[in-house]
Amino acid sequence: MSGAAETVRLFFALWPGADLQARLATWAKQAAGRGRAMRRENIHLTLAFLGDTAASLVPELIALAAGVRFVSIRLPLDRIGYWKHNRIIWCGAEQDPPALSALVSELRARLDSGGIVYDRKPFVSHVTLVRNAAGLPAAPAWVPLVWEAADFVLVGSTRVEGRVTYQVTKRFPAAAG
Numbered sequence: 001m002s003g004a005a006e007t008v009r010l011f012f013a014l015w016p017g018a019d020l021q022a023r024l025a026t027w028a029k030q031a032a033g034r035g036r037a038m039r040r041e042n043i044h045l046t047l048a049f050l051g052d053t054a055a056s057l058v059p060e061l062i063a064l065a066a067g068v069r070f071v072s073i074r075l076p077l078d079r080i081g082y083w084k085h086n087r088i089i090w091c092g093a094e095q096d097p098p099a100l101s102a103l104v105s106e107l108r109a110r111l112d113s114g115g116i117v118y119d120r121k122p123f124v125s126h127v128t129l130v131r132n133a134a135g136l137p138a139a140p141a142w143v144p145l146v147w148e149a150a151d152f153v154l155v156g157s158t159r160v161e162g163r164v165t166y167q168v169t170k171r172f173p174a175a176a177g
C-alpha cells in the first residue's frame with residue numbers, strides 16, 4: 001500500500017459520436033502540417049477540467065453530475081480558429097447555443113456547491129483539433145458541421161505508453177423531449 005491517496009485526472013466533456021470524430025480527425029490530419037493532429041478517439045469539447053482528483057470522490061462527482069438537468073445541444077461547428085498562446089487549431093461555434101451555456105453553468109454550479117476543485121477559467125467552448133500548430137492552414141477549407149449532443153460525460157485521462165488516453169467513465173443523458 002502506498003501512503004499517497006490514489007488520484008485520477010478527470011474532466012467533464014461533450015463527446016462526439018464516432019462519425020463526427022472521424023470527420024474532425026480527417027480534417028485535422030490534413031491541416032496539421034508540422035503540428036500534431038488529435039487522434040480520432042480523443043476529440044472532444046471540455047466543459048469543466050478537474051485535473052488530479054482523489055479517486056474516492058468519483059461516486060460523489062457522478063451523483064452531482066447526474067443531478068444536472070439539461071436539454072440536447074445542437075452545436076454548429078461553423079468556426080475554425082488558432083490560438084497563438086497554446087498553439088492549437090480548434091473548431092467551435094460562432095455563437096454558443098443557449099443550451100450549451102446553460103449546461104456549463106449548471107454543471108459548474110453543482111461542482112461549486114459540492115466543493116469540487118476545477119479550473120475556474122471562464123468557459124470558452126472549443127474542440128481542439130491540432131496541437132503545436134504554427135497557424136491556420138491555407139487548406140483544406142473548413143466545411144461547417146452540426147453536432148447534436150444528447151449527453152455529456154465524465155472522462156479519465158491516463159498515459160498509456162506515453163500516449164494520452166481518455167476513458168469515458170460515465171455518461172449523463174439529456175432530459176427527454
Ligand code: 2AM
Nearest residue numbers: 011044045046048049088119127128157
Ligand atoms: P485544450 O484542448 O484546449 O488543451 C484534457 O486535457 C482537456 O481538458 C483538453 O481538452 C484541455 O483543453 C482541457 N483543459 C481545460 N483546462 C485545462 C487545464 N487547466 N489543464 C489541462 N487541460 C485543460
